[in-house]
Amino acid sequence: MKPRSTLVRILAMATAAGALAWAVTAGNQPSHAATGPVADAGPGYAVEDYGYPNADKILAEKGILLKCGDGYIVLADCASEQNLLRFLARDRADVCFKVTGEKGYLALELESVHGVRTSDVSTTHLEMTAENDRVTYDIPAKTWEGVGESADGREHTLVEIRTTK
Template sequence: MNARKTWTRTLGTATAAGALAWAVVAAGQPSAAPTSEPVAETGPGYAIEDYNYPGADRILAEQGIVLKRGDGHIVLADCLSEENLLRFLARGRADVCFKVTADEGFLTLEIPSVHGVRTDDSVNTHLAMTAEDDRVEYDIPAKTWEGVGESVDGREHVLVEIRVTK
């Protein structure tokens, strides 16, 4: 029985010595220093509005309308979807309509050969158009049909900006 005690004691001492030796060796090894990085480089980031019109490439390919930038308060709409829309008449194409979703908004775009507009019932509309090297602007009250661009001076005009205000 004495031999068994000696054997158990020896085994216990050897195990403890091995664990101690492993701890000393591990502690002496250089460890990787904790790194710190700025959160902005690894986090999800911020959503920054660039005001580019969503789906503009698809709309250009399907409808031939260049929609550039806006604040989201003037959006392309189906002219048959409802009555209270901004409606633009352009030579050689179907009417182009926009829904106004706020009291103020802006949209930069390119629609060639625009000659008429019907404004929304609730907002005044400011249009900027170009003809050759000239920039022409129109202020049109709410709920109005008006000739613009080509129907006013006979030159082809491109609608380049829409601004609405209450």
């Protein structure tokens, strides 16, 4: 057998194998004309905005605007347990939050705050507004402290809570 005829045979077999492979894979593919855009058929993307769940309902029922947070500071019933972050505000029942993580963040609006009791394990950083001023407090764990109105006489709104263990 001559080298030239061997080369022709190899090329012919390779061409036949390639044609067969193409026919098998092309036969199993759906027609592009039969499909629509993926965005029209598939579900949308899930985007986390860190908005507080049921914030509208809580605002309507309790008068507390819970804006957003990381999920580690959650509104709690003050009678549910002892170790809660508790806020005293004029003309309303105490408002409590449970701290569930090593660090926590919550943006909110709670008016007329004048006192706080921190949880047993969390140091708490508070940001409040009074008129056009922004006032901050750093309060150690397991502490009762006068803040806001009790500290300087003006009505304060609690706008941010940060906790660290």
